[in-house]
Structures are given as C-alpha cells and as structure tokens.
Amino acid sequence: MKSLMLDTSWKQLVIILLEDGQVKASLVEEAFKRQSESLFVELKRLLGETGWKLKDLDEVIITDGPGSYTGLRIAMTTAKLLGTQADIQVKTLSTFQLYAGAAPLANVILDARGGRVYAAHLENGKPTWMGILPLEQVECFLKDNPGELYGEGWLIDKQASPSDFVENIRLLLPVAETVENVHGLIPRYMKESDSYKV
Secondary structure, eight states: OEEEEEEOSSSEEEEEEEETTEEEEEEEEEOTTTHHHHHHHHHHHHHHHHTOOGGGOSEEEEEOOSSOHHHHHHHHHHHHHHHHHSOOEEEEEOHHHHHHTTOSEEEEEEEEETTEEEEEEEETTEEEEEEEEEHHHHHHHHHHSOSEEEEOGGGGTOOOBOOOHHHHHHHHGGGOEEOSOGGGOOOOOOTTOOOOOO
16 A cells, blocks of 8 residues: 655645555655645655655545645645546545644644634544634643643743654554545635634
C-alpha cells in the first residue's frame, strides 16, 4: 500500500510518502503562504527519491481543518484531482490529529484570530471535542480536560510540546477517515462552531 500524506492547513508544508505504513520520504518545512508554490515541486522531488509515480499511489491522506482558508484548499484540491482523475482513495485527518498524534490524552490549540483559538481534546489520536474558544476560556478548558498541550501554546503563555508530524502520521494512518464522495469533500473551517461552555 503506497500512501501520500499532504498538509497545507497551517504554516507548514508537510509531504510524506509511506509504503505499508513505513515512511519512505518526507518533507516538513515552514512555508506560510508559500505552500502552493512549493507543493508540486517538492512532491515531484520526493517521488523521484522513491522512484514512484503518481499512478503508483493507492491513497492520499489530507488534513481537512481547521486552518487557513486558502491553505486548506491547496491540499484538498490536489486530493480531489488525484481521487477523481487517478482513481486514488482519499482519506482525511483533522489538523488537531496531525499535532497531537496518538498521545493518550492531548489538547491542541491553534490561533483562530480575533482573540480566539481552535481547540480540541483528543484521546489516543481521536478527537472527543473540537471547537472555538475565546482566549480567556482556554485555561478553564485545559483544567477540565487534562492532557499534553500541543500547537501554539504561546497564545496563552504556555510551552507546548513539539509535534513530530511524520511520526504522528505514521501512527494515525489506521484511523484516517475514508472519503466516500470526493466531490463532496469540504474543509472543516469551524468558524461557526459554538464556544466551549464553562
């Protein structure tokens, strides 16, 4: 099973090629607002390293959000093209899962702007709650949901644990959700999500 994982949802460009769950080539780099310029150049380079062609891929996994409006659409458009034109299976993970991996108990916060954060609590790699919180509610949320903090801890003056995106994806491949209708795939923007009630 040959897998391609793409993430352009946030500030990084993440491209990972795996075969039967083992990483064959990868790229993780800061590319804020440059993902569209770099994606295909770097994907072609990594495919060259492995000797694969796009037609060799069995599945493509993308993060479907939350994240940057434009960023989310870069990987999603690529996945839709591969899914419809090359008949490759499309699967999704949330951006929160990319950050937390398979940690037993984890919280992820990411900047939603306007004094708010995207927030999630995850258990063993699966979100049990996702939403948008005002910054002033985050401490209460973390107290009510113990776990390792990942993401942008600086938003609340806390040090977040580093995220190993490549290892996280390797561990999360079994829980990626299959997209039955690629044409209906839309980003998980979450901007209309209700705030956590304290």
